[in-house]
Structure formats: C-alpha cells, structure tokens
Amino acid sequence: MTTIPRLRFAHLPTAIEELPRLSAHLGGPRIFVKRDDQTGLALGGNKTRKLEFLLAEAQALGAKTLVTAGAAQSNHCRQAAAAAAKYGLDCVLVLNGEAPDSASSNLLLDLLFGARIVWVADRADRERVQNQTFEALKAGGADPYFVPYGGSSPTGVLGYAFAVEEFMEQGLQAEWMVFGTSSGGTHAGLTLGKRIFGYRGKVLGISIDESEDWLKDRVSSLASDASRSFGGRIDFSRDDVLATAAYCGSGYGVLTDAEREAVGLFARFEGLLLDPVYTGRAAAGLIDMIRKGQFAKNETVLFWNTGGQPALFAEKYQSHMLSSS
Numbered sequence: 001m002t003t004i005p006r007l008r009f010a011h012l013p014t015a016i017e018e019l020p021r022l023s024a025h026l027g028g029p030r031i032f033v034k035r036d037d038q039t040g041l042a043l044g045g046n047k048t049r050k051l052e053f054l055l056a057e058a059q060a061l062g063a064k065t066l067v068t069a070g071a072a073q074s075n076h077c078r079q080a081a082a083a084a085a086k087y088g089l090d091c092v093l094v095l096n097g098e099a100p101d102s103a104s105s106n107l108l109l110d111l112l113f114g115a116r117i118v119w120v121a122d123r124a125d126r127e128r129v130q131n132q133t134f135e136a137l138k139a140g141g142a143d144p145y146f147v148p149y150g151g152s153s154p155t156g157v158l159g160y161a162f163a164v165e166e167f168m169e170q171g172l173q174a175e176w177m178v179f180g181t182s183s184g185g186t187h188a189g190l191t192l193g194k195r196i197f198g199y200r201g202k203v204l205g206i207s208i209d210e211s212e213d214w215l216k217d218r219v220s221s222l223a224s225d226a227s228r229s230f231g232g233r234i235d236f237s238r239d240d241v242l243a244t245a246a247y248c249g250s251g252y253g254v255l256t257d258a259e260r261e262a263v264g265l266f267a268r269f270e271g272l273l274l275d276p277v278y279t280g281r282a283a284a285g286l287i288d289m290i291r292k293g294q295f296a297k298n299e300t301v302l303f304w305n306t307g308g309q310p311a312l313f314a315e316k317y318q319s320h321m322l323s324s325s
C-alpha cells in the first residue's frame with residue numbers, strides 16, 4: 001500500500017463514552033457515543049476527518065483557493081473555511097439562500113474565517129453557480145480546488161475508512177454503528193473501513209434527507225471509488241449498504257417532536273449536545289428503533305456524534321429546540 005497523502009490536524013482518537021442513563025431510560029442495548037463532535041477543528045464535527053485528506057490533495061495540486069458549497073448553515077462549509085484559513089488558502093463558499101441581515105452560528109463563523117460567500121437564491125441553481133464560480137476563479141489565476149458537497153469525494157471518504165481502524169484500536173466490541181447520513185461520505189467511509197479493517201458489526205446510516213435508494217447507489221459507488229487508495233478496487237454493491245430513510249419525511253432541517261425529544265433526552269440524561277439537523281434526527285431514529293426492539297438488550301450500539309452543535313444557536317432553530325413536554 002502506498003502512503004495516502006494526509007494532513008494531521010484532527011484531535012484523534014476521539015473519545016468513546018458510555019451512556020448508561022439513556023440506556024436505562026430506554027430499556028435498550030448498551031449505548032456508546034463516539035465524540036466526533038470533538039475533532040478539534042472550529043468546534044468539531046465529522047468534516048474534519050474528510051478535510052485531512054482533502055486539504056492534502058489540494059496542497060499536492062498546488063491550489064490557492066478552496067471552493068465548496070452547501071446550505072446556509074452548513075457545518076461542512078464552516079469546517080472547510082477553517083481548514084482553508086489554517087493552511088493559507090482563500091475560501092469561496094457557494095451557499096443556497098439569501099444573504100441574511102445578520103449572520104448567526106455557522107454563517108457567522110464562515111465570515112470570521114474570511115470566506116467569501118456567493119449566494120444562490122434557488123437550490124436548483126447551486127451546481128451551475130458553483131461551476132461558474134470555479135471557472136471564474138480558475139480563469140483569474142486563483143488555482144481553485146473544488147470540494148464537493150459535504151466533502152464527499154473518494155478522497156474525503158478516506159477519513160471515515162480510517163475512523164474504523166481508530167475505533168477498532170480503541171477495543172470496544174459493538175454490534176452496531178449508527179450515524180446520520182446525508183451526502184454519503186461518512187457512510188461510504190465507514191462501509192469501506194469495515195471491509196478494509198475487518199469490523200464485524202453492522203454499519204447503519206440513518207438518512208437525514210435522502211431516499212434509501214439514492215443512498216445505496218451513492219454510498220456503494222463512493223466506497224468502491226475510494227477503495228482504490230488501498231491498493232485495488234473493491235466493488236461494493238447496494239447490498240453492502242445498510243440505510244434507513246424512515247426518519248427524514250419532514251425534510252432537511254425541519255424539526256419535529258422526534259428531533260426535539262432526542263436532543264432533549266441526550267441533554268437531560270447524559271449532559272450531551274446533539275444538533276437539530278443531523279445528530280438530533282439520527283438519534284431520533286436510534287431511539288425509535290430501540291423502542292421497537294430492533295436491538296437485543298445484550299447488544300452494544302456505537303452512535304457517532306458527528307457534530308453540528310453550532311446550529312443549536314442558529315436563529316432558524318433556537319426558538320424551536322425546547323419540547324413542550
């Protein structure tokens with residue numbers, strides 16, 4: 001195996017903590033959390049692991065500008081802007097929405113890190129505008145490097161393949177890994193890492209906003225493409241991807257009582273912070289599956305806390321966080 005280019009700035013390994021009070025309350029399996037909300041880059045989150053590989057690739061290509069895209073409150077964009085600042089690259093973010101009068105949470109941090117924002121009013125236009133932006137930067141000599149949505153390129157995926165190795169070295173036996181999945185990079189990395197490093201449990205992604213069908217295609221093809229870095233392509237099929245889209249019916253970033261309850265339970269039983277968009281929804285799915293008896297009591301579930309806590313303070317969500325119960 002050739003060595004894979006990687007910069008080292010994440011705080012690794014992230015801690016694993018048991019959640020005994022939550023387990024007891026739910027009458028379910030043992031639950032552990034992997035604290036990827038504490039990866040050390042700009043308030044942490046799962047994009048740090050991907051960016052270690054993406055920034056290395058950008059540097060190797062001699063890039064001077066990082067270009068990426070996302071929602072106005074994108075965690076990925078916040079972390080990409082921080083990584084760009086840290087390595088002396090300019091950063092241009094293509095965000096869908098309209099420039100608000102005042103910037104809060106992730107958007108505020110994007111601006112603090114010196115990112116330039118290009119707003120796209122219509123989500124359907126984002127890809128066109130991001131390509132235009134990229135081409136204009138290239139023509140202007142800014143040497144742009146494009147990071148796809150969520151950092152989920154075959155290069156970014158490597159972050160979560162190696163996260164499986166890290167987890168296995170920590171020695172916890174867990175029958176399940178559960179996490180929120182959206183652009184599919186985390187999911188593809190964990191699926192690839194399971195194969196490469198021989199993790200024997202199940203890797204279950206809880207969809208934040210995509211169909212099960214889309215995720216199976218996306219994750220299997222990303223994992224297959226990323227596998228080349230380990231010396232030979234492995235063909236992953238749709239059957240290698242475990243996903244449920246049972247908890248995303250309300251749409252991206254639309255809070256329901258299920259997310260509110262999940263965020264509240266983690267907070268009140270364990271003093272842990274989830275976020276309204278991703279980990280709150282993933283935890284709501286986990287809690288529902290526990291209540292339906294989908295895990296045996298003697299099993300152990302590892303929940304990846306993928307971060308996103310800045311969104312708790314976004315104007316859009318802060319008044320909707322407290323459940324009425």
Ligand SMILES: *Cc1c(COP(=O)(O)O)cnc(C)c1O
Nearest residue numbers: 075182183184186278306307308
């Ligand atoms: C981006 C993100 C996810 C989803 O990760 P993908 O690799 O895009 O599927 C989950 N949780 C948080 C907090 C995120 O920011």
